[in-house]
Amino acid sequence: MLRRIYQRVEKILSNRILALTVLFAGLFCILVTRVFVLQIVQGESYQQDFTYQVERTVKTSGTRGNIYDCNGKLLAYNKLVYTVTFQSDDEFKDLARQNDTSEDYEKNKVIYKVIKILEKNGDDFINEIPIEITGSGKFRFTETGSALKKFKRDVFGIGTNTSGLTADEKKLRQQQLNATAEQVFEYLRSGTMGSPGVGKMFDIDDKYSDEEALKIMSVRYSAFQSRYSQYMQVTIATEISNKSIAEIEERSSELPGIDISTKSVRVYNSSEAMSHVIGYTGTANTDELETYNKGKEESDADYYSSDETVGKAGIEKELETYLHGNSGSQTLIVDNVGKVIKTSKTVKAGTGNNVTLSIDSDLQEYVYNQLERKIAGIVLSKLTPSDSAGKDSDNVRIPIKKAYYALIGNGVIDLENMNGDDATDYEKKMYKKIQKLEDSAISQIKTMIQSSNKAYGDETEENQAYADYVYSLLSDHKVLVSSSIDTDNSTYKNWKNGKISLNAFLKYAVNQEWIDISDLDVSSKYNDTDEIMKALADYVEDALVDADDFNMTVCEQKINTGELTGQEVCLLLYEQGVLDKKKDSDYNSLKSGSLSSYSFIYNKLKKLEITPGQLGLDPCSGSVVITDSKTGKVKAMVSYPGYDSNRLSNGTDSSYYRQLANSTSTPLYNQVLNHKTAPGSTFKPLVALAGLNEGVITTQTTINCTGLYDKITPAAKCWIYPSRHGSKNVSGAIEASCNYFFYEVGYQLGNKSGTYSSKEGLDLLEKYATQLGLNKKSGIELDEASPQVSDESSVRSAIGQGSNSYTPSQISNYVTTLSNRGTVFNLSIMDKITDENGKTVKNYGVKKVRQLNYDSKYWDAVQSGMRRVVTGANSSVSSIFSGVNYQIAGKTGTAQEDRTRPNHALFISYGPYENPEISVTAVIPFGYTSSNAASLAKGIYDYYFADDDKKAQLEKNSNTADEAASGVAGD
Template sequence: LALKIMTVRYALLTLYPQYSQFTICSDVDGVTIAAIEENSAELKGVEIRQVTSRVYNDSLFFAHILGYTGKATEEEAEALNAGLEEDIYNTSSVIGKTGIEKEMDSLLRGQSGVEELSVSTSGKIISTTVKSTPVAGDDIYLTIDRELQIACYHILENNIAAILLSKIVNSMSYGGKGDSASKITIPIYEVYNAFIANSVLDISHFQADDATELEQKIYSTYKTKEAQVLDKLHDILSYSSPTINSKLTDEYEGYIDYIYSMLRSDQVLRKELIDQKDKTYISYTEDKISLSEFLQYAIDMQWVDLAKLGIGSDYNTNNEVYDKLIAYVFEKLYNNTVFEKMIYRVLIFNYKISGKDMCLLLYDQGVLEYNENDYKRLKNGRIGAYYFVKEKITNLEITPGMLALEPCSGSIVITDVNTGDVLAMVTYPSYDNNMLANKIDWKYYSKLLANSATPLLNRPTQQQTATGSTFKPLMALAGMAEGVITTQTKIKDEGLFELVDPSPKCWKYPGNHGWINLTQAIQHSCNYFFYQVGYQMSLDAKGEYSDSLGISKIQKYAALFGLADKSGVEVPESTPAISSTDAVRTSIGYYHNFAPIQISRYVTAVANKGTVFNLTIVDKTVNKDTGEETDNSATVFNQIDLYSNTQWTAVQKGMYDVVNTSANSLNTLYGDLGFKVAGKTGTAQVSLTHPSHGLFISFAPYSSPEVSVTIVIPNGYASANAAKLAREVYGLYFNDENKEELLSGDLTTTNVTNITVSD
């Protein structure tokens, strides 16, 4: 506070010319305004000025689409002025920073007015001339359906929470982690740890003057453990220590790995100087020597930046340099949030900090709104911490976006298949763009950056995943265009595809689908059928397999459906990446990287039988002064005329059968809608230690398509979860199912589906 007062006084005392204005305070209250006006005679040159600012309604649901505004930086102003006849942007200019605000800034902001001042040599204003009056910017109307966007956000959050709840177990077990991605479970202790790891709780407040009794208790436990850890690390890093990582406990191996990575990221260990072929370096990477021994060797090899250690030109022995290096390490560990969180994790998993105390801290720090009954039930032991947490997730008082466990994110894209208008483009989790508009709330912004769920990321346009089996309809069309299959071609699924080595398997192996045609292959998601299609497309004129030939053909047809280019929406978008290797596995969706909006463009073209749009979220612009409207429509990127109606229908029928037959049991989800949906599930494996991505592409009504719905749930375990989510979207869109509750957000988490889809 004292510094702020001195800053204001210094500014007031500085002899600025009258035409140079500065803001002392913003967002002042009525009492302050009255006080300044009453004392205006004594406060010469001080005035209250009303300014405009952006305020966003329903910010949580539209933040990534709308973006936000703020004062231009010098770099931004310079870039915006480049190419203009005269500079019109400066650091006082309010510009769009992200989203539509940025992309359509030239239309939205209008023109600033210009006032010319004549001043005396002493800086006194003599006269004022208005050179130009300000011109209001245009109004921009979006194609986004407000109610649909809001309701879909709640559907998305609800379903992600349901998946998360189904995987949390009251034990230390990680289930099938490392063996089976679908059987991974989440120990409740990971949830307790997430409160600290993802900054749901502010650990710095544990030592604050106004810390609660419980916070002080937790901090005392931490300090005791920290002292033990630091003592042990001193021993491990001592000059003569030969202790290699594998001889340490997992806990201390984690600390040592962190110290090593910290030295590299701080450029104390200069990565560019380290010889990757050096035998001693290799010995360290293979865990044959200790970190202590390696660091001493690094000093000998001049891989350590002595300036970072405060060492100048004075001579120092290697022992002295090493001592200073270790002193640097422990200085960096002091008040190091990452290191502190590592220790808290150990305390939680070793039962030194209880789940009950972690949950009570949520009340102490105001994360949970105080409820006397809930608080007392927890404190008195009438409900255990495990059941308390599950109850709060069910009520969405604790959300997946807060925890950043897997899954914690997702996307929904709904597109009008006949116009290319995007009706909803939902990302989860989100943020309040009002906190970043006009003037950034740095505390809030820092918390967003620290959130491992990355709420600032616009997932529909920027989060890329593999497609999984949602790529199979496109491969069916590619195979027909290349003449390797027809709508009637039957291929015998033999389970193991032995024409390439290593040999991929159908998901049904050691079983098989037998003889199967295109429509059936889509319905049953038969890998073998599409391996064969990819293989046949890879045969050269001599009948020999050429992977590069197959890949080039797959890339050609993916590009026809827009998957080599950005989708056209008017917000920043990641560049799509079609697979460039292994034509056989590429045929079932491996190795691609597409954003949901790009997948939406592809399925929209399948739904309308060949029109690939440059998608749009802008409906029209309206001139503020004249009211003149300029309509905006999606343009056509490509019109695919390669296929007969019979061929399109064969692919669409396969997608229809995915949803409307008992083969995948999805008919039990979709049977009561009152109309038919066609779709394709996709499960994209990440690794055996992370849940697979769940995808579902679809369109409806099947007989006369109106909209496509694309669902992507990163680490969502299974495509059935994405299909269930899409079912709720269709029920809302066509039948207004649960609309009132979804718009209000007044709902509790439903159960995850028990349907299993093999794809």
């Protein structure tokens, strides 16, 4: 029996088909079981992972190219630093669901934690939002002008096209564009004042103080700018410490969206001296992204992402497409909460091209320091303890009280931060005093509005200043409706002429309905005038309390009256860290009164511990351009004052930028390329060449200067009048800078047809301005203002007046042509562009425009006259160059812009005289006399022609103010 069973089993097992059937049945059962687990038991989980594990491609920034000077010295380069980044990804949605909060709440919480970590360890976070809160609790913008308008447009999402908008939508847009700093802050915090459907914006919880909310807001705003790229990381902080790195990594589980990475930051050498040449970089704004990405796809290597660094000014901006390194990319696998699981593919980012300039940075830095020294010396020579400035534009004095106020008005001392948490006891004490002075001033103003009958002209200077402020305030607020005012009205004219009081004018304005009472606190339009005037006074009071700059007006007036002393102001320099009280021996002397505040300012300016650029008095700015006479290459292009490019790149220092933007010395303004001035007597060599070539004079022609040129009406005076120069030929006229001689040349150019025509003379002057290259932009590879050849009076235009107006760069191009006897160039600050391997991408050769073939004896006459300016007995500046061991030629020039301010000082020159190597153009706006510009040029030639040991000595001695040159006012 058992044997039969065994045989049957053996027979069955030997059947292959049956064996395969069993095997497949077993495998099928396993497969069914596995499918059941995957689809039923774990189906939902796997479905989510399958859906959300997708590829995302993220751009990585390229490395920016370096910038070098002509000797290979590094001027701008990159440094690799550790950074903190924030990524606004889907992980916050999950947190919000888990904690029953909102995404905004979770993002704000994380950002605040990171900011606290950074601050605890002494690290700064990047603040790209142009709003700050002062120590006194006021909100204010750190941007001005078009930059501020653009910021508001970006924040509120305001386009330029208004077609199709309703009246209410247009009104809201206007309100948004006029929004105060506090209103923009509230909008970003909670959506207040936003367009319909905008939501709560960053929805920053009320548990955060305004200061804390602004910090959170600054990070959220950076992410907001890249909101269309969800997986784009934005940089919160750069160059963070090891302590911050360790703590952030240790707490990474509670800091979703936060990462530590490395990034290149831009570093500048010789930053102030080179600032207007090199410029600076910053994060790309929407307009820049639109410009650089025009016609590109997001996958392109040269596509700009929203976190991209771009050039904002100077060469950094002009050569952006060369310096910018092409982007790389990372292909990321992202899970269902937006978390990066792994990187599947990496494309290496590129390196930008390197730029080499024609600028000699050592020469540039020395000239910058010399220019500062010279301007400081001029200010010192005009500083007076007297309150009187004088009325003669040749010798305007600078009352010391102006210097005290300049420290406040130019933002060196910040009034608004004298009551903050970090303020010293002395600052808080001074803040209270200024508040009392402000309250007193407001009381005075309310009295002037409501009851004072004293005519404006009879008021004190203080009350006149307040009345002017109130008038401007009411006009700016549209309470005083300028468009409604009848400017021919006798009462209005009496007000403008100072014959009636502010009270009388405003009462009349109310009755004439020039005052819009809709914003005033009046119950009915039937209120009488006295009630409206009271409401107007209350409105002004509230507006003055809210005004950002009224306290500065009060300080200016109270300094003038002596209620705010120079000592009190100067001590604030130490309290706010402008000067170091521990290291500065003058501190105790000033505090005790043994050192007067006048002597204190004088000493600090002399030592350049306070600079002309900080004070913003006349003069406070200047420019020098040095060219190679044979090639038109620029060796130095100096604009004073400059700025520290390092503080504007890699995240703007908002308080520093605000000070720069509001400074009366305009440090962000390129003087070389944008300050237009009449050339004054530097124009006379051109007029001499025009007269000689047109045959209205010869090299032997003499003209007798009587001091008063009466062929035109009104008669034109020579600068030496009531004296006279007597008989001069063309070389002698250039030496003595005789206006009379060139008046006659201008007249004869207009008299070639036999009848004087100013237009005929102007046409010929324009012809030679064109030939000599003065009618065009200089050619320098940066933004530049356009020149203006005079179209007013050929006689007056012949001495560089009329409507002649040129930048220093254009005057430099002209003197380069004079130096080389007629070769006209387009000036250039560029040498070459090379790739990372040193291969030349672009070479900037000599840019010759034309060669003028004037008779050599004409050049001899003009250049001889320019040589005599430096050596001749009849020159106003020859004593300055006495004893020098080099030979140069030059021409002085002064130009008057404002009779109440000093003249502009100019000096053009080249050297050596026989075989010119360089031309030097020096312009000092409001520099009093051309001798100051000539003295500056002399110091530059001393350095340029010196040996290395002498140069080192000159550099060592360039840390104190240079004395103002003595010289006659005319030239």
